[in-house]
Amino acid sequence: MPVYDFKNAAKPQKDFVCTYTTFKSNAHTASVEHPILIIEENEQSWQHHSTGIFSNPDKQTSFEFNTETGVCKGNILKIDLRFISLIRWLGENRVNVKITGDSTASGFAVYKIREIAYSGAGRLSADDGFLQFMIERLLSSNAPAETPADEDEAENGDSLKLTSLTSITDFLTCAGRTLPDNIQLWARRNLSVARSSEVTPEEKRHAQRALSIMLNIQWKSNYFESIDPVEARRILDEELFGMESVKQRIIETIIQINRTHTLPAYGILLVGPAGTGKSQIAYLVARILKLPWTTLDMSSINDAEQLTGSSRIYSNAKPGIIMEAFNIAGESNLVFIINELDKAASGNGGGNPADVLLTLLDNLGFTDNYMECLIPTVGVYPIATANDKENISAPLLSRFAVIDIPDYTASEKKTIFSRFCLPKVLKRMGLNEDECVVLDDGLDAVIEIFKNTTGIRDLEQAAEHIAAHALYQIEVNHVKYMHFNKEMVTALFN
Numbered sequence: 316m317p318v319y320d321f322k323n324a325a326k327p328q329k330d331f332v333c334t335y336t337t338f339k340s341n342a343h344t345a346s347v348e349h350p351i352l353i354i355e356e357n358e359q360s361w362q363h364h365s366t367g368i369f370s371n372p373d374k375q376t377s378f379e380f381n382t383e384t385g386v387c388k389g390n391i392l393k394i395d396l397r398f399i400s401l402i403r404w405l406g407e408n409r410v411n412v413k414i415t416g417d418s419t420a421s422g423f424a425v426y427k428i429r430e431i432a433y434s435g436a437g438r439l440s441a442d443d444g445f446l447q448f449m450i451e452r453l454l455s456s457n458a459p460a461e462t463p464a465d466e467d468e469a470e471n472g473d474s475l476k477l478t479s480l481t482s483i484t485d486f487l488t489c490a491g492r493t494l495p496d497n498i499q500l501w502a503r504r505n506l507s508v509a510r511s512s513e514v515t516p517e518e519k520r521h522a523q524r525a526l527s528i529m530l531n532i533q534w535k536s537n538y539f540e541s542i543d544p545v546e547a548r549r550i551l552d553e554e555l556f557g558m559e560s561v562k563q564r565i566i567e568t569i570i571q572i573n574r575t576h577t578l579p580a581y582g583i584l585l586v587g588p589a590g591t592g593k594s595q596i597a598y599l600v601a602r603i604l605k606l607p608w609t610t611l612d613m614s615s616i617n618d619a620e621q622l623t624g625s626s627r628i629y630s631n632a633k634p635g636i637i638m639e640a641f642n643i644a645g646e647s648n649l650v651f652i653i654n655e656l657d658k659a660a661s662g663n664g665g666g667n668p669a670d671v672l673l674t675l676l677d678n679l680g681f682t683d684n685y686m687e688c689l690i691p692t693v694g695v696y697p698i699a700t701a702n703d704k705e706n707i708s709a710p711l712l713s714r715f716a717v718i719d720i721p722d723y724t725a726s727e728k729k730t731i732f733s734r735f736c737l738p739k740v741l742k743r744m745g746l747n748e749d750e751c752v753v754l755d756d757g758l759d760a761v762i763e764i765f766k767n768t769t770g771i772r773d774l775e776q777a778a779e780h781i782a783a784h785a786l787y788q789i790e791v792n793h794v795k796y797m798h799f800n801k802e803m804v805t806a807l808f809n
Contacts, residue, residue, distance in 0.1 A: 321640060334355075334391055345450075356422055361423045365380050366411065381468045395458075397454075401450070405428075458640055470713070495534050506522075539576050539604075556734070565585075581716065585720055585721070588769035589702060593720060594653065609650075609656055611636060611637075618668070620635065634683050635683050649694070651675070669708055673710060675692060676714040736777075742776065746789075750796045753781065759801065760805055781804070785797035
């Protein structure tokens, strides 16, 4: 739940007159009830949409309104703590903006700020969307712990990517203390390298590329909103047949998150035969948690450097797979689906990938060789799959809560084929259910043919084969429907 503290007064700066107090907010949407800032009205009532600039030439904390009678000033009374640096940046650069707000008992509550024109050379224009990008990033962040003592509807800003040094510099100025402390210090150090004339062009290029990757990621806190367990159960029942013990463990995890508002200390390891739906369960958990997800296929990773990235001393250096996953997701809270964990073993002499995973799973931070920075991992939830847990090292296994997924019985496979596999295929092919029917003895024949295979992958392929044959007969031989009995099914698969 958003936290508001209107009594938390900011300390006046020594070199300007401060008229405002600050308040802490973790609201992710600005509104009249949760404004960005409040401007005094006194006898003057401001219009719902007003234009002007934030005053900074004389270091006054006010907004200069463009009105029909001229320019009028309104002192800023309160500011969301996350937006102090942005408002100051707008004032120092004389950016013309349109503010949207409404009159309240406390003053004019501003909940939207849009750039309307800017003529300064070297700065971003309104078309670049920097201001909207910045506001959205600040709203998605958490309020800093304290005010720094010496801190010098059509728009969609999320499409903007920070690539130029100008946008990177402005972002660091406006983001203020909303960035993690170590990333803030790292960014300013790399910005100095990118601007330096004393380093090689290669070093400058690497520094700028690393900055662009790091700052385009939303570094969120480890606070998680509550999840509706009833809706979660509905999703699980809709997508998974049976597996009651698995569903129960997932719901228990959700209840734990709702109580603590943090992720569990251990991830989930799904162990079972091939084709039993382990990957599908992992994707469902990510969907229920409402988090982006990425996959690591350990069977294709035979060198630790693939995970950790390469050092910037090489001209072709690049981040590792883990850092790229953060970059693609665009945020630090995500689900890592680690497929075939039992295949994680030492590779071709470039280090053991399994050892790298330990640092990711401990949630103490992960260091990428290219980024040269400790990456926060408190918002990472790992879900791993494996066919045989005996092939997983004890240290790695101890980082997970193990959920065993047994193979389906013949009765369960029969139900899954008739209620899930075949209807799904028919819908995809555009066939009506009465155009392709597998009779009871035909269904028994399907189960008998695939009795020695694990999971349901072969059943899904069998449904595809049967439906495709029915579609062929209907379209080519102009039959009205196909009813498959035991003899027809046996002949089709022989």
